[in-house]
Amino acid sequence: xxxxxVTSVSPGTSVQDAGRFGAQRxxxxxxxxxxxxxxxxxxxxxxNALFAATIELGPLNTVFTARDGAVxxxxxxxxxxxxxxxxxLALNTSVTIADGxxxxxxVARSGTFGYLAIEGGVSGxxxxxxxxxxxxxxxxxxxxxxxxxxxxxxxxxxSSANEKRIDLxxxxxxxxxxxxxxxxxxxxxxxxxxxNSEWKISAMSDRxxxxxxxxxxxxxxxxxxxxxxxxxxxIQVPGNGAPIVxxxxxxxxxxxxxxxxxxxxxxxRFGQTQPGxxxxxKAVTMAQAQAEYRAMAELLQSLPGxxxxxxxxxxxxxxxxxxxxxxxAVSAMDAWTWQAETPAAQD
Numbered sequence: 001x002x003x004x005x006v007t008s009v010s011p012g013t014s015v016q017d018a019g020r021f022g023a024q025r026x027x028x029x030x031x032x033x034x035x036x037x038x039x040x041x042x043x044x045x046x047x048n049a050l051f052a053a054t055i056e057l058g059p060l061n062t063v064f065t066a067r068d069g070a071v072x073x074x075x076x077x078x079x080x081x082x083x084x085x086x087x088x089l090a091l092n093t094s095v096t097i098a099d100g101x102x103x104x105x106x107v108a109r110s111g112t113f114g115y116l117a118i119e120g121g122v123s124g125x126x127x128x129x130x131x132x133x134x135x136x137x138x139x140x141x142x143x144x145x146x147x148x149x150x151x152x153x154x155x156x157x158x159s160s161a162n163e164k165r166i167d168l169x170x171x172x173x174x175x176x177x178x179x180x181x182x183x184x185x186x187x188x189x190x191x192x193x194x195x196n197s198e199w200k201i202s203a204m205s206d207r208x209x210x211x212x213x214x215x216x217x218x219x220x221x222x223x224x225x226x227x228x229x230x231x232x233x234x235i236q237v238p239g240n241g242a243p244i245v246x247x248x249x250x251x252x253x254x255x256x257x258x259x260x261x262x263x264x265x266x267x268x269r270f271g272q273t274q275p276g277x278x279x280x281x282k283a284v285t286m287a288q289a290q291a292e293y294r295a296m297a298e299l300l301q302s303l304p305g306x307x308x309x310x311x312x313x314x315x316x317x318x319x320x321x322x323x324x325x326x327x328x329a330v331s332a333m334d335a336w337t338w339q340a341e342t343p344a345a346q347d
Contacts, residue, residue, distance in 0.1 A: 001068065001069070001123075001154050001155065001156065001157065002066060002067065002068050002069035002070060002071050002099070002155050002156065002157045002158070003066070003067040003068050003069075003071075003152045003153065003154060003155065004064050004065070004066060004067075004071050004073075004097075004118065004152070004153045004155055005064065005065045005066075005067050005150070005151070005152050005153075006062075006063075006064060006147050006148065006149055006150060006151040006152070006153075007063035007064060007065050007102060007149060008061065008062060008063045008149055009058075009062050009063075009146075009147050009148065009149060009151075010057060010058030010059060010060035010061060010062045010105075011058050011060065011146065012056075012058030012059070012113075012146060012206070012207070013055065013056065013057050013058045013062060013146055013147045014055070014056055014133035014135070014140065014143075014145070014146045014147060015053050015054070015055060015056070015122055015124065015131050015132070015133050015140060015141070015142070015143070015147070016031070016032055016033040016034075016039070016053065016054065016055075016056040016131075016132050016133060017032060017033065017039070017051055017052060017053040017054070017130055017131055017132050018032050018033065018036065018039070018051035018130070018132075019031050019032020019033070019130060019132050019248060020032070020128050020129055020130045020132060020139075021129070022129075023128065024229070024252040025252075027251075027252050027253075028128060028252070029134050029136075029137050029139070029249060029250070029251070029252065030232070030248055030250075030252075031130070031132040031133065031134040031137075031139065031140070031207075031248050031249055032130070032132045032248045033054070033056055033113075033115065033132075033248070034056065034112075034113050034207065034247060034248060034267075034268065034271035034272070035077055035113055035115070035268035035269075035271055035272055036051070036267075036268055036300075037168075037268050037296070037299070037300065038076040038077035038113070038114075038115045038268065038272075039051065039054055039056075039076075039115050039117075040300050040303055041076045041092065041115075041166050041168060041303055042054050042074045042075065042076040042077070042115040042116065042117035043074075043117045044166060044303040044304050044306070044307050045074035045076070045092070045093070045094045045117060045164045045165075045166055045307060046072055046073065046074045046094055046117050046118065046119040046120075046164075047119060047161070048117060048118075048119070048120070048121050049121075050300060050303060050304075052117070052121045052122075053121060053122040053124065053130075053131040053132070054115045054116055054117040054118070054122070055115070055116040055117075055118070055122070055147070055153075056113055056114075056115060057077070057078075057105065057113060057114035057115065057116055058112075058113070058146075059078065059080075059107060059108035059111075059112050059113070059274075060107055060108075061104075061105065061106055061107060062105040063102055063103065063104055063105070064097070064102065064103045064105075064116075065097075065100070065101070065102045065103075066097040066098065066099055066100065066101055066102075066103075067099065067100070067152075068099065069099050069157040069158070070096050070097060070098050070099055070157060070158040071096070071097045071118060071119075071155055071157075071158055072094060072095070072096045072097075072118070072119035072158035072159065072161070073094065073095060073096075073097060073103065073116050073117065073118050073119070074092075074093065074094040074095075074116070074117045074164070075089060075091060075092070075093065075095075075105075075114060075115070075116055076091065076092055076114065076115045076117075076166075077091075077111060077113050077114035077115045077272070078108035078109075078110060078111025078112055078113055078114045078272060079091055079108065079109050079110045079111060080105055080106050080107060080108045080109055080114060081105075081106035081107075081109075082103065082104065082105050082106065083103075083104050084097050084101055084102070084103050084104075085097075085098070085101045085102070089103070090165070092165060092166050092167075092168060093163065093164070093165045093166075093310055094119075094163045094164045094165075094310070095163060096158045096163070097158075103116075108274075110274070111272040111274065112271065112272050112273070112274055113271065113272060118153070118155050118156075119155075119156060119158060119159060119161075120155060120156030121156075122142070122153060122155070123142065123153070123154040123155065124140075124141030124142040125141045125142070126141065127139050127140065127141055127144075132248075133145065133146070134249050136208070136249065137249075142154070162309045162310070163309070163310040164307050164308065164309060164310055165307070165308060165309070165310040165311075166303065166306050166307050166308075167306050167308075168306070169299070171269055172269070174282070175279065175280040175281055175282035176262055176266050176269070176270045176273075176279055176280070176281050176282070177262070177263045177265075177266050177281075177282050177283075177284045177288075177289070177292070178233075178235070178260035178261060178262050178263065178281050178282070178283055178284070179260065179261050179263060179283070179284065179285070179286055179289050180259070180260050180283050181258070181259075181260065181261070182228075182258055182261075183225065183257035183258050183259065184259050184260060186219055186220055186221060186225070186257040186259075187217060187218070187219060187220060187237070187257070187259055188220050190217045190218050190219075190259075191259065193215055193217065194217055194243070194259055194260070194281065195280075195281055195282070195283055196280075197214050197215050197280070198214065198278045198279070198280055199212045199213065199214040199243075199278070199279055199280065199281070200212070200213045200214065200275070200276055200277065200278055200279075201213070201273055201274070201275045201276070201277070202275060203275045203276075205275065206247075206249070207247050207248055207249040208246075208247060208249040208250055208251075209236075209244040209245060209246050209247055209250060210244065210245040210247060210270075210271075210273075211242060211243075211244050212242060212243045212244065212245065213242070214242075214243075216240075216241035216242070217237050217241045217242075217243060217259065218241055219237065219239075219241075219257060223237065223238055223239040223256055223257065224255055224256075225255055225256065225257050226255070227253045227254060227255040228253060228254070229252065229253050230246050230250055230251065230252060230253060230254050230258070231246075231261060232246060232247065232248055232250065232262075232264075232267055233245065233246065233261045233262030233263070233264070233267050233270075234246040234250070234254070234258045234261050235258055235259050235260045235261060235262065236254055236256040236257070236258050236259075237256060237257055237258075237259050238256050243259065244256075245262060245270065247271065260281065260283070263284065263289040263292055263293070264289070264292075264293050264296065265289075265292040265293055265295065265296040266292075
């Protein structure tokens with residue numbers, strides 16, 4: 001067995017898979033990856049089941065080191081600088097980290113969460129059928145919390161498979177689509193304000209809920225309702241009028257009116273929106289939301305077929321630096337080294 005040791009880590013980095021299902025009626029939090037497409041793409045690159053557990057990376061600098069053998073990984077999600085042993089690692093590509101080498105991950109440039117899948121998967125003891133971490137609930141494995149420096153993940157030693165790359169379609173940069181309700185009638189004309197305004201995600205957000213910054217959304221009859229069920233993407237409006245979009249670590253029920261729900265196919269794109277970046281919502285019908293969900297399901301199923309050999313060209317940087325790739329060296333201060341010789345005059 002090989003190990004991947006956490007040398008340094010961004011806040012918000014944890015083990016996540018597709019989440020827990022079938023027991024929300026008992027109050028069991030679902031958790032799971034914020035961006036399911038990126039999760040599945042990373043797993044496809046290393047030959048895992050699409051929704052196997054990966055490391056969901058927070059947006060800041062993170063370093064992992066391979067011990068006791070090589071480890072093969074793949075990186076998807078938020079764009080960020082990355083390298084292994086000084087060699088750059090492209091997004092949506094797999095790479096093998098040799099024993100003793102480190103994977104260096106820089107600050108996310110666009111997007112929020114990255115996904116690091118490991119060939120053979122993460123070893124852990126499933127809790128209610130999942131390794132997904134929810135620190136508030138003390139759930140998850142191999143650590144029921146965010147990863148910390150010094151943590152070690154027990155992994156399969158890397159195979160000799162060729163490195164892979166996956167081709168993903170460009171994501172839409174349009175509005176985040178929502179289905180209105182189920183309590184949009186509690187807001188009257190404020191629903192138009194909700195749809196026609198620009199919003200930003202507050203820095204005071206986490207995997208439980210993304211707080212939105214924008215106009216105040218006023219209630220018609222107060223902000224308390226009889227608690228009812230929530231889903232990922234439910235948009236609650238508490239008493240201060242600042243909407244909260246519920247994320248995978250949400251509670252299973254809530255007592256604030258819900259003005260709308262982000263459609264499933266846009267949840268990953270919404271979850272990758274960086275704090276401070278403006279966006280808008282757009283209302284769609286239930287039929288449109290279902291059609292988009294089917295299209296997303298088809299895309300997920302197609303991921304293994306989108307994987308191909310990376311055809312990576314490895315360069316010996318030290319040898320390149322010592323080589324004279326420009327040809328014959330010249331000096332701008334010595335005309336004899338660069339002026340063409342003038343032909344002798346013929347008699």
